[in-house]
Amino acid sequence: MLPYKSLIQIDRNIPVTIYIQVCNSFISLITNGTLQPSDILPSSRILAELIGINRNTVKLAYEELISQGWAESVERKGVFVLSKLPVISKTKLPETNKNSSKEESFLWTNKFKEARPVRNFQKAGLSIDDGFPDVRLAPVDQLMREYRSLSKKFYGKNFLKYGSSKGSEHLRISISNYLSNTRGLAVSSENILITKGSQMGIYLTAQLLLNPSDVVAVGTSNYSYADDTFKYAGANLVRIPVDANGMDIDYLEEILQKQKIKVVYIIPHHHFPTTVTLSMERRLKLLNLAREFRFAIIEDDYDFDYHYENKPYLPLASIDHNHNVIYIGSISKTFAPALRIGFMTGPSVFIDAVASLRELIDKQGDTLLEDAFSVLFNNGEMERHFRKSLKIYKQRRNLFCDILQSEFRDTIEFEIPEGGLAIWSHFDSKIDLVKMSENALKNGLSIDNGKFYKNESFVTNAMRLGFASLEEKEMVKALGILKKVVQ
């Protein structure tokens, strides 16, 4: 007989009933080949004594094994492992199997071997992030109230069944009004798909537009998630310089004379990471080039709502009469990053195709949450929120810049950005940002180390310093710690 006393381990501290534990132990012995088809199991009396449990518990375990099709009872003979089970050769599970590198058996190619840099500002406590909104300003409670009240109202209705993969029709209509009012962008709900944030808009568009080896033009510096998303779709990147007026469209034109470009990815308000705004001249020229060379423009305008000086420029999509622009926006970014919601617009045939892909990815969004946001757009809550936070963020930007100017004169150079939630800050070349980040953390401040902004053709000792999520007191404290560690 097998050494059941050691093979069958009962743990009274886990929330699994004893008989199920015994049953699972036997299944384990069968499936790893220790017990073979037709082997007899010990009698319930013997096993109960051996492992110190009640005999009825063993009987229950055996019944469970039989009902699950692992064993059979032969009258007056006992319980046997089912004879018609396939024979399994004994395997020894080495202890090193716990080692994650040996964990896999099937063959696959890891497309993500190079891990993205871990970013440090996500930790709890005081942190300088890279441009997050202050979630304390968002009308989260109003949203939750609507969410819950909708769930009650529609309880049991089709509302909670599957919905459209384009997203809630209510929210699409609210967003089409919002885009018309704020951006002069005339789109109807059939041109809109609700996403889980702007990243999903980039992913869906990249998947639909790009085939392997297609070329995408992006800024020399760029949002690295977008770079990775285009690469994941098999595309090759061509990098276009970015200066104080945004992407250099003359340079792009020269490239276009020489090679086919399928897509230009642009962040007009405000370029990530450098926060510059694409000038109106360049916007128009880019649209002309798109018409001439028939490329698509992905306009990632996640930052449109935060502009402190004049009104922001109209999006390319609002000016475009030729349907070359896929326009991507975020609500998460202006509300709370954890509530994933955004939108994209484009020609309706394109949006239909995007919806088909969306169905394969996750069927649809959270209809309840989408409808709750729709209520906040329609009752003016969103507009109040935008207006209120814009005012507060402008004050915070000014204070943050004042402190940088007075306290970091020798260590940080920057331009005051016209909009957005972060300052693109060049640190003195003597400052090692990785060490600075480590030291800051020791002093109670989470701050990133600048790696996220670098790429193969963009190396700089700069990083984005987000000011929007910090109240005055927090800002003074955070910059106080930063000053200490950059000296």
Add this chain to the structure above:
Amino acid sequence: MLPYKSLIQIDRNIPVTIYIQVCNSFISLITNGTLQPSDILPSSRILAELIGINRNTVKLAYEELISQGWAESVERKGVFVLSKLPVISKTKLPETNKNSSKEESFLWTNKFKEARPVRNFQKAGLSIDDGFPDVRLAPVDQLMREYRSLSKKFYGKNFLKYGSSKGSEHLRISISNYLSNTRGLAVSSENILITKGSQMGIYLTAQLLLNPSDVVAVGTSNYSYADDTFKYAGANLVRIPVDANGMDIDYLEEILQKQKIKVVYIIPHHHFPTTVTLSMERRLKLLNLAREFRFAIIEDDYDFDYHYENKPYLPLASIDHNHNVIYIGSISKTFAPALRIGFMTGPSVFIDAVASLRELIDKQGDTLLEDAFSVLFNNGEMERHFRKSLKIYKQRRNLFCDILQSEFRDTIEFEIPEGGLAIWSHFDSKIDLVKMSENALKNGLSIDNGKFYKNESFVTNAMRLGFASLEEKEMVKALGILKKVVQ
């Protein structure tokens, strides 16, 4: 002077201020080339008269144009279109431009030209779906209470900032306990990724495991979204027959002798659409083959929780000692389809790679909702819900089958399924399911037309009839209408 009276249309019924409407009209005229760089704009007095608005409103519009960088004011001369704007050739926007087929200008290949069949049971009112839960049974209100209370508790905390792309750590721990208790599946939170439902698990796994031209084995009949997802990843499908005991694993073995198969996709509890359960023998044999031929198994076990006879069989993943199984489950399916939440488990290196792709798709899930579900798992609410609904669904299954047996003897053949939420129903060959569906709708019943279940190698006059979402009265009424239209 241009015919501004007809070119500038004011609409007092839309929620856009008049001066912005005027401004946007001018931008439109500039960007479509009607107004060229250095053209003079009419004086505010003249324009105000022409279009019948206040002169100050025109002045405001001109200021807006100037501040947005479209125009410049030259003292004592007037307002001009900015001279340094690029010249745009006049375009005539043909009326047919509204036609969606002419809407696009950039070049792209529509990967989704073949639209999926529109399914009819999504409409409001009485419907026989293809196996949805009854959302009225789900503790949606408890969930919402937790959701809102969490949002208050963590208001302003990092909670609402970005979280892990693997999903809420709380929910991953809750699900690891749940999987251990219900399925004997021993995984820790690092082996779990929270998805937006089982479809996302299939998509992520397909993207990570498959390269173009890899082969995936699926059932002859199969969940067509899974087929489409594998095809989208570039894979070729090999179809394996499915009988009363699930996929024919002997047949699979013969194929494996001849060609390399990268992935086997299996729905063990209960095969979609035919509702059969994969027998234990076949489960073990499949695992042996996976070890021998080193393929991965995608185990889509969305239906595990609904089994009415004995305990369900252990998942392949619980038996597997060789880490060949990616296990996919759904919470949406047992709760409410619109609340998108599910999970997948696998080797931790694999889950890490999946998380990297997830970041590109939508960064992360809805942390609040995930944490609210975690509370329901931990306080026993989910288990109560599972137990309660299992009992009710069993009664509904029995009643539904009784009615089918007595009232549809000549028109529908079926086997009583051991589990799941639908009956796989073979209709008499004389019944045209498309017409039946149309007639049913005219009589107030939404029911699908069977197209969804067909594929290039599976043609049948059968469809799934979902019983779980119908209360007794509704069921009697729905089947009454169905009887009328199949006669």
